[in-house]
Amino acid sequence: MPKQVDYEERRLRIAEAVCALVARSGMEAVSLRDVAAEADVSMGAVQRCFRTKEDMLLFALEHISQRVSERADQRIAATSTPQAATTLLSHTLAELALLDEESRAQAHVWLAFVGHAPTSERLAAVLHETYAKLHDLVVWLIGYGQDTQEFPPHLDAVQEAHTLLAVADGLTVHVLAGHHSPETASAVLQRHVDRLAR
């Protein structure tokens, strides 16, 4: 058997490089050469990992998409001490909204991809799927809050989830655009969730 290489690891590494570049200087700054340099591999290696540039970008999106979902799931799973559903919901949403400073890069990447979704069919598909997953998550959280009687039972979980997700994404945009600081955005979110609990 000839030389073998851990492609999965390299792909991830390249995806990280893509994110770093997008976050630092926008999406147009992502050229194969730049990515290769950032990931500290040769251009040939990048071309071997991904057939085209679009494939590479798509993989990067799926990567951060997955990371965001995972983080949210973990936060919920890690609730060993029985936490108030209210704070669980607001914290999860804050996570999804990528508000903290270190998520700023991911938010930047995310938005860049959304901006390109109308252009690329495949990209749109990934986004659609991710949003559906997140929506389900939020619906579940609201239901949980209703079980613990923190949220009134007459709430329409599906509708509320739509609104909550919209608020979260809107705040992501606002923070990125400089209209909000992460703190004020977080406060807005918190307030909205508290309101649900009446």
Next chain:
Amino acid sequence: MPKQVDYEERRLRIAEAVCALVARSGMEAVSLRDVAAEADVSMGAVQRCFRTKEDMLLFALEHISQRVSERADQRIAATSTPQAATTLLSHTLAELALLDEESRAQAHVWLAFVGHAPTSERLAAVLHETYAKLHDLVVWLIGYGQDTQEFPPHLDAVQEAHTLLAVADGLTVHVLAGHHSPETASAVLQRHVDRLAR
């Protein structure tokens, strides 16, 4: 006096071309040549109107930014028949959220620019200013609703405006990403406004 040309008109025309291109095939598709072709002028003309490409894009952003604001203002000013503050607010927000199909292009452009805001100082400034203006507008609308006693007086107009703007922008993103149709997005918005009126 030599040949004179209506620069303002040409600038607007070019700005429209930029928007059309961005909407059609994303922001990377905007090259000086493409813009010139789309606007049906020569490349030299474009270069005469705008010193650099960045200037051109910035002007295009300011253009649509202004158009959106104007449309919202007009909708309010045109309220000859005394309209319910509730519907006035929700319609205005729907307008701002660029939900209808023909605003899709503008939404696309807007988002593209937001995505580039962290990169460009000047771009961020324009966005910041616009958001501030919109916020003031929504605050005023809520206050108006309180005057007509449609909204409870204890509402914190500033905070509610923040949430409303976030919902609107979030929905813009969701529609663009294919997570919502304009109709469902509009319904979510409507629901949220109705909720304010208790």
Next chain:
DNA sequence: TCTTTTCCGATGCACTTGCATCATAACCGC
């Protein structure tokens, strides 16, 4: 050690980009 198979990375290539240049055309006051 040698062979074989995979991987690497440098180079080439056709193309596009933003911007500069400049001869020419279009215009206005005279």
Next chain:
DNA sequence: GCGGTTATGATGCAAGTGCATCGGAAAAGA
């Protein structure tokens, strides 16, 4: 008309792009 001024658009140019190519390096089994 005519001179002087300004706008125009074709062309040039260097830099950068994604992708294809390919000789040889590297590793694992013989």
